[in-house]
Amino acid sequence: MNIVITGANRGLGYELTAEAVQRGFRVIAAIRASALEGRLLELSGRFPGQIEAAELDVCDEASVERLAAKLKAEGRTVDALINNAAILLSRGVALEELAMDDVIRSFEVNVFGPIRVVKHLLPLMSEAGPRAIVNISSEAGALSNAYGGDYSYALTKSALNMFSKQVKKYVVKRGIRVYALHPGWIRTDMGGEKAPGDPVDSARGIMDIVDATKEIYGDPFFVNIKGEPMPS
Known part of the structure; x- marks a missing residue:
C-alpha cells in the first residue's frame, strides 16, 4: 500500500508516517526537502x-506535477493520500x-x-483495495462551531471541508473513501x-480509517479519529 503524506516531517505528519510504516505500508513523504532528514x-x-x-x-503546483509524473513513469499507483500540511x-x-496577507x-x-x-494524484489512485483521501481538517471549520476568532485557520478548514465533500461525490463511483478529518x-x-x-493516538485512529480497520457507519464526510461524524 502506497500512502502519500504531505507535511510528513513534523508533528502529526511524522506520527502518521511512523504509524503507517509500522503497519507495513510504504510512505511517500511529501516534504520541502530533496532527502530525508532528522527524525x-x-x-x-x-x-x-x-x-x-x-x-x-503544496503551494508550488509544478512540484506536485513532478511527483505525479515520476510516479506515473515508474508505473506506480497511490492507495491513500493524506493532506496533512x-x-x-x-x-x-x-x-x-x-x-x-496571513x-x-x-x-x-x-x-x-x-x-x-x-x-x-487522483488519476494515479489504484482501482482496488481500501483506497482513501483524508484531508486533515479541524472542528474550527464547522459552521456550527463559529467562534469569532482564528479567522484565517477557521475559514480555510471550512473551505477544506467543502472541498472534501465535493471530492467525495466526484469519486463515489470509483469506491474511493474521502473524509475531512478532525x-x-x-x-x-x-x-x-x-x-x-x-x-x-491521533495518528493511530487516522490510520485505522485509512486502512479500513475502523468501520464508519452511514456516509459522513467530516469525521473525528474514531470515525464518528463531526457537526458541520
Whole structure:
C-alpha cells in the first residue's frame, strides 16, 4: 500500500508516517526537502525501504506535477493520500487587526494546497483495495462551531471541508473513501504543549480509517479519529 503524506516531517505528519510504516505500508513523504532528514531519516533506518522523500511544496503546483509524473513513469499507483500540511497564522488576532496577507497565505497552504495535490494524484489512485483521501481538517471549520476568532485557520478548514465533500461525490463511483478529518487538539507545534491529545493516538485512529480497520457507519464526510461524524 502506497500512502502519500504531505507535511510528513513534523508533528502529526511524522506520527502518521511512523504509524503507517509500522503497519507495513510504504510512505511517500511529501516534504520541502530533496532527502530525508532528522527524525524521518532515523525512522527510515528502522524501516528500510518503506519511506521515500518526495520534494514537494503544496503551494508550488509544478512540484506536485513532478511527483505525479515520476510516479506515473515508474508505473506506480497511490492507495491513500493524506493532506496533512497546514499552517495556523494570526492566532488570537482581532478581526480589526487581521493581516490579509496571513489570510491569503493560509488559503494557499490549507486549501489550494490540498486541491493541487488531489488534482494531480487522483488519476494515479489504484482501482482496488481500501483506497482513501483524508484531508486533515479541524472542528474550527464547522459552521456550527463559529467562534469569532482564528479567522484565517477557521475559514480555510471550512473551505477544506467543502472541498472534501465535493471530492467525495466526484469519486463515489470509483469506491474511493474521502473524509475531512478532525484530528483532535493534539500536542504539536501547532496545537501547543497544553493540548490534551497525544498525536500518536491521533495518528493511530487516522490510520485505522485509512486502512479500513475502523468501520464508519452511514456516509459522513467530516469525521473525528474514531470515525464518528463531526457537526458541520
